Amino acid sequence: ETRFEKIHNVIFNDSKVASIVIAEEIASLIQAKAEKNEMCVLGLATGSSPIKVYEELVRMHKEEGLSFSNVITFNLDEYFPMEKENIQSYYYFMHQHLFDHVDIDPKHINIPNGMVASKDLNAYCQAYDDKILSSGGLDFQLLGIGRTGHIGFNEPGSHINSGTRSITLDHITRVDAGPAFQGIENVPRKAITMGIGTIKKAKRIVLLAWGQNKAEIVKKAIEGDILSHIPATYLQEHSNTTFVLDNEAATNL
Ligand code: GLP
Numbered sequence: 001e002t003r004f005e006k007i008h009n010v011i012f013n014d015s016k017v018a019s020i021v022i023a024e025e026i027a028s029l030i031q032a033k034a035e036k037n038e039m040c041v042l043g044l045a046t047g048s049s050p051i052k053v054y055e056e057l058v059r060m061h062k063e064e065g066l067s068f069s070n071v072i073t074f075n076l077d078e079y080f081p082m083e084k085e086n087i088q089s090y091y092y093f094m095h096q097h098l099f100d101h102v103d104i105d106p107k108h109i110n111i112p113n114g115m116v117a118s119k120d121l122n123a124y125c126q127a128y129d130d131k132i133l134s135s136g137g138l139d140f141q142l143l144g145i146g147r148t149g150h151i152g153f154n155e156p157g158s159h160i161n162s163g164t165r166s167i168t169l170d171h172i173t174r175v176d177a178g179p180a181f182q183g184i185e186n187v188p189r190k191a192i193t194m195g196i197g198t199i200k201k202a203k204r205i206v207l208l209a210w211g212q213n214k215a216e217i218v219k220k221a222i223e224g225d226i227l228s229h230i231p232a233t234y235l236q237e238h239s240n241t242t243f244v245l246d247n248e249a250a251t252n253l
Contacts, residue, residue, distance in 0.1 A: 007222050007236055009243040011250045015210040018244050019052035022142075022206055026057065027066050029140055029204075034070045039108075041072045041132070043141035043199070044098075045152075046090045049208040050142055054097040061102045068104040072135050074128075075111040076143070076152035077193040080166055082114030088181055089114060112164070112192035121192075125164040129198055141202035145209050148172050149217050149230035153193035158231045162195030196234050205241040207232070209249040218245060219252035 012018035026042065033040040044050070060066040075090060084091040091111050099109055110131065116124045132138060143151050148170045154162065155170040168190055169177075178184040199205065209218050221232035222243060235241045245253075 007241050007243055009222060009245055009250070009253065011245050011247060011253075013247055015208075015246045016052055018208070018210075018246060019050075020056050022208070022244060023053045023056035023060065025206070026053070026140060026142075027060050030066065030068070030071055033139070034067065037070075039070050039072050039136065041074070041135050041137065041139045043138040043194070043202055044073050044075050044094065045142045045144050045208075046075070046077070046093045047144040049144035049210055051097055053142065053208070058098065058101040066102075068102040071104055072108040073099075073104070073110060074132055074135075074138065074194070076199075077191055078112040078114040079188040080112075080114050080116075080190040080192050082188060084114070112194075114192065116192075121166050125166065125192065128164040128194070132194075132198065132201075138199075138202035139204065141199055141205045143199070143205060143207040145207055145214060145217060145221060145232050146170075146173055147176060147213070147217055149221060149232045151196070151199060151207070151232050151235070153191040154196050154199075154231040156229050156231065158196050158228060160200075160228070160234050160237075161197040163197055164192065164194045166190055166192050196231060200234065200238050202238075203240065205235060205238055207235065207241065207243045208245075209243065210246045212248040212251065214249040215251040218243065218249050222253065 030040045078090045082089045148156055153167055155167055174184050174187040177187045181187045220230050224233050226233045226236050
């Protein structure tokens with residue numbers, strides 16, 4: 001088996017249709033677990049890429065009765081330092097796009113705390129990974145990809161077995177986040193992120209990438225050598241990962 005058989009990529013004409021297909025996969029998983037009286041553990045991502053997936057899940061909740069009562073979520077990352085109330089926080093993003101509109105138990109929502117005291121950071125990150133494991137592990141992990149090839153905030157140089165930890169953001173990542181913060185000088189220099197090792201333990205991984213802007217990094221992630229320089233290439237070693245792309249993001253494949 002070559003590594004190329006491992007990352008499957010699926011190309012859609014339209015990111016809206018692709019997002020609906022992914023939301024349906026997530027909904028089926030939630031319902032299959034519910035039928036067995038089991039919790040469904042979802043790893044969730046922020047950024048523009050997953051927004052339409054969340055929109056569709058909210059629609060399915062409102063119009064089709066999809067329940068999140070058996071769902072536990074773990075978000076990938078959060079800026080550091082970052083207050084929950086800040087509209088640039090990933091905490092705010094997740095509540096705005098998903099959690100405020102569905103019947104998830106707030107106790108089942110896990111998002112890295114961007115205000116944890118620096119001296120407690122290591123223990124906090126270890127506990128985050130431990131909690132994922134004790135919840136049964138990630139059944140499904142949704143990912144976007146940054147132009148540096150980061151997944152979560154695992155920037156170039158991340159170790160394949162890394163756990164949840166604090167990291168320093170790459171310059172390109174801060175440039176890309178600049179507009180949301182009214183200027184790069186306001187973008188935090190650090191973040192807390194699930195590690196590559198944490199992500200790779202997920203039973204199923206779906207990475208979303210839309211638009212021409214992602215074409216170059218998508219090609220490297222899928223076809224390039226597995227290198228710490230491009231952390232998304234580590235996904236080639238995961239046996240159940242799909243890259244879901246629109247035509248523009250797939251241009252170079
Ligand atoms: C941020 C997030 C990543 C996300 C990336 C791409 O850096 N930490 O998890 O994948 O942005 O964002 P977008 O989906 O907006 O292109």
